[in-house]
Amino acid sequence: MQEQDNLEDLLKTFANGSFIVLIGVVISKIATYLYKAIVARTFGQEIYGLFSLAVMISVLFASVFSFGLQSGLLRYISFYRGKNEIKKIKSIFRFSLLITLFSGFIGGILLFLFSESISLYIFHTSELTIFLQWFAVFMPIFVFAGLFHVITLAYERIGWYSFIANILSPSMQLIFLGIFIFLGLKVEAITISYNLGFFVILLSSFLVCRYGIKTIFGKAEFERKEKLDINKKLFSYSWPIMFFGLVMSIFAWIDSFTIGYLKTASDVGIYNAAIPIAVLLEIAPALFLQLFLPIITKEYSRKNFKLIKKLSKQIGKWIFILNLPILVIMILFPGTVINILFGANYIQAENSLRFLSIGLFFYSIFKISENLLSMIGKSRTILYNLLVACIINITLNVLLIPKYGIDGAAFSTMISYIFWSILSFFVARRHTSVNPLKTDMFKIILVAIVPSLMLFYVRRIVNLTTLNIILLGLSFVIIYFSLIILTHSFDKNDLMILNAVKNKILKKSSN
Numbered sequence: 405m406q407e408q409d410n411l412e413d414l415l416k417t418f419a420n421g422s423f424i425v426l427i428g429v430v431i432s433k434i435a436t437y438l439y440k441a442i443v444a445r446t447f448g449q450e451i452y453g454l455f456s457l458a459v460m461i462s463v464l465f466a467s468v469f470s471f472g473l474q475s476g477l478l479r480y481i482s483f484y485r486g487k488n489e490i491k492k493i494k495s496i497f498r499f500s501l502l503i504t505l506f507s508g509f510i511g512g513i514l515l516f517l518f519s520e521s522i523s524l525y526i527f528h529t530s531e532l533t534i535f536l537q538w539f540a541v542f543m544p545i546f547v548f549a550g551l552f553h554v555i556t557l558a559y560e561r562i563g564w565y566s567f568i569a570n571i572l573s574p575s576m577q578l579i580f581l582g583i584f585i586f587l588g589l590k591v592e593a594i595t596i597s598y599n600l601g602f603f604v605i606l607l608s609s610f611l612v613c614r615y616g617i618k619t620i621f622g623k624a625e626f627e628r629k630e631k632l633d634i635n636k637k638l639f640s641y642s643w644p645i646m647f648f649g650l651v652m653s654i655f656a657w658i659d660s661f662t663i664g665y666l667k668t669a670s671d672v673g674i675y676n677a678a679i680p681i682a683v684l685l686e687i688a689p690a691l692f693l694q695l696f697l698p699i700i701t702k703e704y705s706r707k708n709f710k711l712i713k714k715l716s717k718q719i720g721k722w723i724f725i726l727n728l729p730i731l732v733i734m735i736l737f738p739g740t741v742i743n744i745l746f747g748a749n750y751i752q753a754e755n756s757l758r759f760l761s762i763g764l765f766f767y768s769i770f771k772i773s774e775n776l777l778s779m780i781g782k783s784r785t786i787l788y789n790l791l792v793a794c795i796i797n798i799t800l801n802v803l804l805i806p807k808y809g810i811d812g813a814a815f816s817t818m819i820s821y822i823f824w825s826i827l828s829f830f831v832a833r834r835h836t837s838v839n840p841l842k843t844d845m846f847k848i849i850l851v852a853i854v855p856s857l858m859l860f861y862v863r864r865i866v867n868l869t870t871l872n873i874i875l876l877g878l879s880f881v882i883i884y885f886s887l888i889i890l891t892h893s894f895d896k897n898d899l900m901i902l903n904a905v906k907n908k909i910l911k912k913s914s915n
Contacts, residue, residue, distance in 0.1 A: 428570030472645030
């Protein structure tokens with residue numbers, strides 16, 4: 405009985421947190437799409453492609469020079485909070501501050517020095533240099549901002565975490581972009597506005613930590629040997645995550661990188677119209693998994709294994725339910741969605757959007773398994789799984805892009821995501837005995853077939869205008885969720901969460 409009560413309390417925490425995150429993610433997606441659409445439409449495919457390449461390269465540098473300490477802090481602060489070991493939290497926080505303060509400047513200097521060589525010898529265009537140099541100037545802020553921001557998540561301040569990352573930062577990027585374009589700036593309008601968003605994250609996260617999480621500041625009184633042992637544990641977990649961040653950046657950008665190397669910057673721009681649309685499938689995981697890792701790590705430190713197992717299954721089911729209709733829409737109407745958001749010049753990426761959406765759908769479900777491996781400290785295992793997937797992605801990109809162009813890149817990424825997801829599932833199950841899949845999911849797949857067939861038929865006889873797409877999408881969602889309710893695919897925990905969300909919305913409306 406106590407275990408069920410604890411599960412219900414945690415699920416209500418997720419429900420409340422997911423409502424806050426949902427608002428933030430919706431605003432973030434709108435602001436991000438507006439930002440990229442303005443860049444793509446105002447400056448053209450080539451400049452948008454160069455901007456995308458600059459982001460890719462700067463993320464690679466930031467991944468290396470952050471040393472994985474953000475992920476290490478998230479895991480160990482959550483773990484030590486479960487054991488109420490505040491002194492250890494102070495110690496790892498001070499250690500991380502010193503390391504990233506130094507490494508951020510080194511990373512920026514190196515990116516600035518090698519910006520011209522990267523532009524000329526890898527991407528064969530000198531115009532990329534100015535983008536990289538501006539990103540290099542902001543590199544210390546880029547690295548340092550994530551440190552304070554992740555602390556707000558480790559302390560489960562999901563409201564502040566979501567507001568800063570999903571609302572404040574992208575909104576300010578959009579505002580700065582508009583101001584700089586109005587002032588007549590060109591490349592600088594893009595690079596400065598984008599990076600100022602990270603300065604906003606740094607400043608606001610620091611203020612939240614300084615005045616809302618005061619326990620992390622101050623000196624921890626430890627013997628030198630004990631302090632070294634604590635920091636060694638943190639770094640031992642973090643350094644594989646450093647390479648994970650590096651390899652993940654390569655994995656995420658290898659398709660754009662290879663297209664830029666084998667094709668043109670314009671092809672990169674067209675392909676990068678599909679990517680931000682496909683990542684809509686990351687909204688559902690973002691709603692729940694931001695809180696998932698700190699909570700399960702805290703419960704792991706208390707040895708509540710049954711609770712972790714039940715929580716994993718429930719979160720996996722919610723992600724599946726929310727992402728399935730998005731996947732169907734992406735498969736049936738990719739060209740129309742691209743045309744609405746980016747314009748007819750980018751409609752060539754419609755098949756790429758289909759492939760990317762399928763891959764990200766699989767990854768969204770099995771990302772839970774990756775979190776379970778982080779919970780038990782298997783950072784090296786996570787890295788090895790990703791390395792295998794990355795090698796597959798690189799190999800397939802090199803083989804398929806010369807013949808199939810951007811569609812070959814998207815297909816390669818889809819196969820790699822599916823393989824990585826399945827690998828993470830089996831490895832996590834072996835180490836934790838947790839299976840995030842529920843039998844209800846198979847019933848939900850059967851339920852989704854009915855509105856999917858309806859949508860497939862209607863799209864052949866209806867003119868696909870923006871309004872019609874919205875109406876068809878709403879009809880699909882209404883029928884889909886109605887059938888889930890009628891077939892009793894929701895269990896008692898699902899119904900309890902729906903009531904909690906409903907009460908949250910009604911409370912917000914009454915205020």
